[in-house]
Amino acid sequence: MASCDGCQLTLLDCEDELLALGEAVDIVHFPEASSALRPQGRFDLTLVEGSISTPEQLEEIRHIRAVSHALVVIGACATSGGVQALRNFADHEQFMRVVYATPSYVSSLADSTPISAHVPVDFELRGCPIDKAQLLEVITASVVGRKPGIPNEAVCMECKRRGVVCVMVARGQTCLGPVTHAGCGALCPAYDRGCYGCFGPRESANTGSLATWELGRGRSKADMVRAFRLITGAAPAFEHESKRHEP
Amino acid sequence: MTPPPAHWLERDELGHLLALIRGDGYRLIGPTVDGAAIIYDEIEGVDELPVGWTDEQAPGRYRLRRRDDDAIFGFAVGPHSWKQRLFPAREPLVQIRRDGDDIRFSAARADPPPTAFIGVRACELAAIELQDRVFVRGPFVDHRYAARREACLIIAVNCVEAGELCFCASMGTGPRVGPGYDLCLTELDGGFVVEAETEAGAALVQRLDARAAADAELTARDAGLDSCRQTMGRELDTEGLPGLLFGNLDHPRWTEVAERCLACGNCTQVCPTCFCFDVKDVSLLANAETARERSWDSCFGQDHSTIHGAVFRPAIADRYRQWLTHKFASWTSQFDASGCVGCGRCIAWCPVGIDVTEELSAIRSQDPKPAIELPRPQVWWPREDDPLVPAPARVLEVQPETPDTVTLVIERTTAVREEPGQFNMLSLPAIGDVPISVSGSGEDFVEHTLRGVGRATKALSELRPGQRLGVRGPFGSRWPIELAKDHPLTLIAGGVGLTPLRSAMQQLAANPDDYPAVRLFYGARSAADILYDTELLAWDSLPSCDVSVTVDQASRRWLGNIGFVTRLLRRKELPLDGRYFICGPEVMMRQVLFLLDEAGVPKSHRFVSIERNMKCAAGFCGRCQYGPYFVCKDGPIFRHDHIDFIFGQPGF
Ligand code: SF4
Ligand code: SF4
Ligand code: SF4
Ligand code: FES
Numbered sequence: 001m002a003s004c005d006g007c008q009l010t011l012l013d014c015e016d017e018l019l020a021l022g023e024a025v026d027i028v029h030f031p032e033a034s035s036a037l038r039p040q041g042r043f044d045l046t047l048v049e050g051s052i053s054t055p056e057q058l059e060e061i062r063h064i065r066a067v068s069h070a071l072v073v074i075g076a077c078a079t080s081g082g083v084q085a086l087r088n089f090a091d092h093e094q095f096m097r098v099v100y101a102t103p104s105y106v107s108s109l110a111d112s113t114p115i116s117a118h119v120p121v122d123f124e125l126r127g128c129p130i131d132k133a134q135l136l137e138v139i140t141a142s143v144v145g146r147k148p149g150i151p152n153e154a155v156c157m158e159c160k161r162r163g164v165v166c167v168m169v170a171r172g173q174t175c176l177g178p179v180t181h182a183g184c185g186a187l188c189p190a191y192d193r194g195c196y197g198c199f200g201p202r203e204s205a206n207t208g209s210l211a212t213w214e215l216g217r218g219r220s221k222a223d224m225v226r227a228f229r230l231i232t233g234a235a236p237a238f239e240h241e242s243k244r245h246e247p
Numbered sequence: 248m249t250p251p252p253a254h255w256l257e258r259d260e261l262g263h264l265l266a267l268i269r270g271d272g273y274r275l276i277g278p279t280v281d282g283a284a285i286i287y288d289e290i291e292g293v294d295e296l297p298v299g300w301t302d303e304q305a306p307g308r309y310r311l312r313r314r315d316d317d318a319i320f321g322f323a324v325g326p327h328s329w330k331q332r333l334f335p336a337r338e339p340l341v342q343i344r345r346d347g348d349d350i351r352f353s354a355a356r357a358d359p360p361p362t363a364f365i366g367v368r369a370c371e372l373a374a375i376e377l378q379d380r381v382f383v384r385g386p387f388v389d390h391r392y393a394a395r396r397e398a399c400l401i402i403a404v405n406c407v408e409a410g411e412l413c414f415c416a417s418m419g420t421g422p423r424v425g426p427g428y429d430l431c432l433t434e435l436d437g438g439f440v441v442e443a444e445t446e447a448g449a450a451l452v453q454r455l456d457a458r459a460a461a462d463a464e465l466t467a468r469d470a471g472l473d474s475c476r477q478t479m480g481r482e483l484d485t486e487g488l489p490g491l492l493f494g495n496l497d498h499p500r501w502t503e504v505a506e507r508c509l510a511c512g513n514c515t516q517v518c519p520t521c522f523c524f525d526v527k528d529v530s531l532l533a534n535a536e537t538a539r540e541r542s543w544d545s546c547f548g549q550d551h552s553t554i555h556g557a558v559f560r561p562a563i564a565d566r567y568r569q570w571l572t573h574k575f576a577s578w579t580s581q582f583d584a585s586g587c588v589g590c591g592r593c594i595a596w597c598p599v600g601i602d603v604t605e606e607l608s609a610i611r612s613q614d615p616k617p618a619i620e621l622p623r624p625q626v627w628w629p630r631e632d633d634p635l636v637p638a639p640a641r642v643l644e645v646q647p648e649t650p651d652t653v654t655l656v657i658e659r660t661t662a663v664r665e666e667p668g669q670f671n672m673l674s675l676p677a678i679g680d681v682p683i684s685v686s687g688s689g690e691d692f693v694e695h696t697l698r699g700v701g702r703a704t705k706a707l708s709e710l711r712p713g714q715r716l717g718v719r720g721p722f723g724s725r726w727p728i729e730l731a732k733d734h735p736l737t738l739i740a741g742g743v744g745l746t747p748l749r750s751a752m753q754q755l756a757a758n759p760d761d762y763p764a765v766r767l768f769y770g771a772r773s774a775a776d777i778l779y780d781t782e783l784l785a786w787d788s789l790p791s792c793d794v795s796v797t798v799d800q801a802s803r804r805w806l807g808n809i810g811f812v813t814r815l816l817r818r819k820e821l822p823l824d825g826r827y828f829i830c831g832p833e834v835m836m837r838q839v840l841f842l843l844d845e846a847g848v849p850k851s852h853r854f855v856s857i858e859r860n861m862k863c864a865a866g867f868c869g870r871c872q873y874g875p876y877f878v879c880k881d882g883p884i885f886r887h888d889h890i891d892f893i894f895g896q897p898g899f
Contacts, residue, residue: 017531024532140532144677147702149527153512153548156598160516161336161543163286165326168598170283170309178511178598192282203549204563206509213307213599 001050001057002084002112006129007075008032008049014132021136024143045070045142051077051112053084058109058118065119072138073115076128076232080200083128085112085234089242112234123148126181126199128231134183154178154202155195159186167194174214174227179205179237196230201237211241221245254441254457255464256432261319261439262293264402264430267454268363273400276332277365278325284309287327290365297322304411304480304591307600320366320434323410324590328519329364329371333395334378340391340526340635341539343676343717350676350715354636355538357391363400367428369421370413370588372403374519376427380582381522385866386627386880387634400447403428407435407471411480412591414604418485420588422475433468440468481591481604484611488585489576490618491611493874496568496896498616500609505564507599512545514593514601515570520578520586523551523869526862530677537676539635541862544870546570551870554860555701565898571606573872576621580875583624619892621875627866634865637674637717642710643692648778652743653708654686654696660718665693667728667751668856668884671720672864673697678706682861684747684883685721693718696746696778722864724884726751726854728762730826734852735764737821739839741812741831745769745778747856747883748830752786759791766793768819770812770835773798774805795819813838821846828884830856837895840887850888857882857890874899 012033014021021027028043046068052058065071076082087095088111096103115121125138125148134150141148151157155177159166167173167189175194177186181202188195201207211224228242256264269275269291277290278297285297299317302325303310314321339355367375375396382392406413406422415421424431429448433440440460443449460468515521525544530537544551546569552559560566578586587603594602638660646654655673665671665685673695674680681703687694699708710716728751730736736755738748748767755762767786771777777796787794797808797815808815812831816839827843829836836855843853859878862868871878874893876885893899 020532020534136531140530140677143532144530145702145706146528146678149529151525151548152550153545154510156511156513157516157543157545157548160513163327163331163336165282165284165286166309166513166596166598167283169307169596170311170326172308175598178509178513204510206506206563209507209509209599212507 001048001061001078001115002053003050003075003077003082005032005049007127010130010132010135011047014136017136021139025139041067043068045072045139048073048115049075049078051081051084051114052109052118053112054108056107061115061119070122070142071115071119072123072125072142073121074125074130074135076126076198076200077112078115079124079126079235080114080232081112081234083231086229087112088234088239089229125150127183128198131183131185151182152203153182155180155182155184155186155189155199158182158184159189162186162190164189167192172217174219174223176210176227179207179210197228197238198231200232200235205237207237207241208244211245221247253460253465254452254455255460256439256441256455256457258438260456264451264455265292265365267451268400268402271361273361273363275363275365278320278322280311283311285311285322285325287325287329287331293319296320296366302410304595305600306412306594306602307597309595318434320404320432321408323406323408323413324368324371324592326517326592326596328517328590328592329367329375330378330519330521332362332364333375333399334382334392334522337540337542338391339538339540341637343528343537343539345535345537345676348714350639350717352637352639352717354390354633357394359395359398361398361400362395363402365402367401367403367424368406368590369403369424370415370418370590371519372401372424372427373415373418373420373588374590376425377520377582377584377586377588378522380584382867384627384629386629387865387867388629388631389865389867390633401428401430403431405431405433405468405472406475407433409475409478409480410591412594413479414481414483414589414591416476416479416589417481417483418585418587418589423472433471435464435467435471440464481589481594481602483589483604483607485585487618488607489579489621491615492572492576493621493892494616494619495610496572496898498610498613500606500613501564501568504567504601504606505562507601508563508567509599510547510563510566511598512547513596513598514603515545515547516543517592517596518574519590519592520574520588521545522867524862524867525550525870526679526868528677528679539679541868544868546573546869546872552860554858559859560898562898568898569872571603572874574603575607577872577875580622580624581877622889625881627880634719634722635863637672637680637719639715640718642712642714642716644712645710648696649776651700651708652696652698652778654694655707655710657693657695657716657718659688659691659693661721663721664688665721665750666725667754668726668747669721669723670747670864670883671695671718672722672861673707674717674719675703675706676717678703680717680719681707682722682864682879683707684856686746686749687753688750696743696749698743720864722879724882726828726884728754731755731762731765735822735825736762736766737825737827738765738767739812739816739827739829739831740767740769741835742771742776743778744831744835744856748828749779749782751828756786756789756792759789763791765791766795766819768795768797768812768815770797770799770815770831773800774802811835811838813842816842821848823848825852827853829853833895840894850891851886853887854884855887855890855894856884
């Protein structure tokens with residue numbers, strides 16, 4: 001669907017495990033790896049990346065759902081609409097006129113939306129891009145029949161387990177870690193940078209309290225709009241928060 | 248007893264002390280400056296200590312600052328604690344290897360190198376002692392923790408300056424270092440007062456160029472400790488705190504703090520006494536090797552309180568209340584001490600500066616309801632075997648019970664005979680382990696009835712005779728069937744809640760002389776869902792037993808009672824001196840207890856079986872907490888009057 005194809009590359013990036021993967025499952029359609037035509041039939045597990053951005057994609061995802069036993073959507077685009085969902089906050093016609101010479105050739109929906117907005121999904125694997133170990137875990141879980149061991153927690157938990165010194169507390173930076181779904185292993189805080197929220201809001205994301213705290217220590221409302229409106233800015237909790245701080 | 252003599256160590260001699268310890272083969276872990284904070288890390292000598300550094304702390308704020316002297320230990324505690332060394336954030340517990348139908352489980356050993364902890368503060372030593380209560384002084388020993396604990400040498404430091412967020416004096420844990428150290432240093436102008444508590448510590452002093460401390464030096468030490476005590480940045484009134492908190496479970500402050508709390512879990516991760524962990528099977532694709540690993544968990548996460556997809560603490564207010572009531576109240580019932588040592592970490596490292604001392608005093612001062620009495624702690628005699636390592640066991644037989652339920656008859660692997668009401672942890676490689684109650688047992692077999700609803704139970708229910716699985720247990724409390732010797736006994740079961748009662752029923756039915764008056768009331772969803780039908784008929788035919796079954800949904804072939812089990816109960820006599828065992832979904836148990844209230848049956852005559860999320864079953868992982876209890880060790884069978892203040896309370 002609409003994406004940069006980067007999440008598919010994560011699968012190719014599993015160099016060491018690719019052989020074992022090939023033994024454990026029969027990969028029948030993988031556009032980034034092979035140009036073989038999509039076979040007809042039914043599939044045990046379908047991984048889909050990208051958001052629903054055009055009428056054709058909407059049609060296609062319904063078909064994919066119908067022929068897949070398990071549908072796992074991967075990446076920020078597929079789970080929240082992705083960075084291209086920034087257009088949801090603006091006039092999309094106007095964007096098209098600015099970007100394309102002949103906008104009438106482009107067929108595009110007004111909003112870029114996650115797959116789950118259109119069809120039921122079995123699992124949403126977050127991230128921009130997704131984490132390779134987590135992807136293997138989702139595939140393993142489906143092969144052996146366990147619940148994917150993807151913890152439903154804040155980035156802070158990974159940050160603390162890793163022994164990172166909190167950048168909010170010790171460096172006074174804004175960090176979306178407390179309201180963001182874990183999965184990256186607290187990559188940015190480990191490099192002394194606040195979390196950008198690539199994995200999207202976690203359950204119970206108390207974005208309001210985080211914003212109040214940041215405003216209380218001198219950040220501006222514009223800073224809050226920027227912080228919450230980035231890679232997963234169209235995910236409901238983040239969208240709601242950024243809108244609260246719009247001028 | 249006279250205290251062991253204190254010595255005086257010149258400042259320059261500290262390097263000598265560290266070198267001696269290293270020379271004895273210890274790895275040194277101590278405070279060191281890392282970018283923005285003082286953390287604990289491997290060090291080689293004095294140069295890496297934070298000489299001339301201190302910290303400024305406030306709620307949600309920590310900054311390093313240069314001191315105007317060159318004090319070595321002139322700072323308060325930082326984001327790390329010794330917990331990371333004794334109870335690492337992530338570690339393997341069990342290695343599992345599958346070889347065809349064969350499964351091997353082996354304990355992951357810690358094999359820790361001898362390690363010296365340099366600069367352990369009073370509150371931190373108290374925190375280590377508290378974690379000892381969890382990991383080595385409960386019903387079982389965590390062997391990985393115990394091995395690391397034994398391999399460590401503790402060089403403690405008395406605090407002569409208090410931090411902005413410290414309140415060890417209120418918690419009774421400091422600033423003077425309590426027992427449990429090898430050597431204790433007090434940093435004064437020009438050097439250290441050194442006290443040894445163990446032989447290892449005394450031997451080190453012997454080898455140092457240290458003279459006996461002069462009286463003036465001892466006076467200076469005491470003055471430093473006193474001034475530290477007087478200048479604590481925080482204070483907490485702990486008087487009657489546990490009962491006060493449990494008496495105020497619906498205090499408005501919980502919702503108020505939940506508006507600010509991010510449920511991020513940072514407070515629990517930096518807290519040196521928090522011990523909750525999650526356990527997961529880590530394996531790759533169809534590989535034969537699985538590592539069963541644990542990693543730090545927090546009651547602020549949703550998974551912590553989830554079973555079968557139901558979340559027991561959905562709201563942030565539930566989770567904050569769990570954290571605070573556990574730390575400052577439940578701990579006292581569970582481990583005979585407060586779970587807080589007053590280190591202030593949770594205040595500094597809360598990204599939005601929530602201050603536990605402020606929250607607690609708000610509850611105390613804003614119209615509190617009266618305190619309640621909490622249960623007294625139990626004393627345990629730890630068993631020596633490793634409770635986390637399953638034994639492989641063969642499936643002897645699989646009996647289908649209903650379309651989605653089977654009984655696995657498994658070969659017995661332990662000499663310990665299961666009691667009715669107890670449970671085993673059943674496990675499959677790469678899938679994980681789940682608690683399943685014992686539904687029956689004999690000389691050389693154990694029976695478990697399970698419904699294949701979750702992924703693990705589904706995989707277990709698909710096992711075939713001859714295949715293997717892992718079993719560990721038995722765990723937990725039992726039904727007190729001996730009460731039926733002197734009292735009429737009524738067993739009330741709903742759905743699969745019959746399974747733990749079945750093993751009780753088997754013993755009761757087999758000994759009619761001892762148990763002359765037993766009734767079983769059982770409600771199933773439909774006729775097709777009735778478990779153990781031939782056994783039910785057989786029990787009913789005995790003069791000592793009376794069995795009544797009802798189904799929720801009528802069907803053409805069912806000629807018996809229709810309606811919930813409570814409807815059946817309404818038509819029966821409920822003797823006041825009778826004893827009642829109840830097991831089923833919590834809503835059903837609530838309704839039954841309500842009926843018994845109406846009938847006037849005392850709460851102390853009723854026993855219920857509680858189900859919560861369990862990972863370790865040995866009292867280590869904290870997942871199964873139920874107010875002041877652990878379901879895995881204090882339960883699953885509880886007397887109603889012992890839990891009535893939390894039973895049915897949302898959030899517990
Ligand atoms: S740096 Fe960010 S992710 Fe890490 S603990 Fe602090 S707030 Fe959480
Ligand atoms: S509750 Fe807070 S102050 Fe108390 S021991 Fe834990 S981190 Fe320290
Ligand atoms: S009290 Fe603070 S640190 Fe603890 S979960 Fe809430 S916001 Fe996070
Ligand atoms: S403490 Fe781990 S299950 Fe009870």
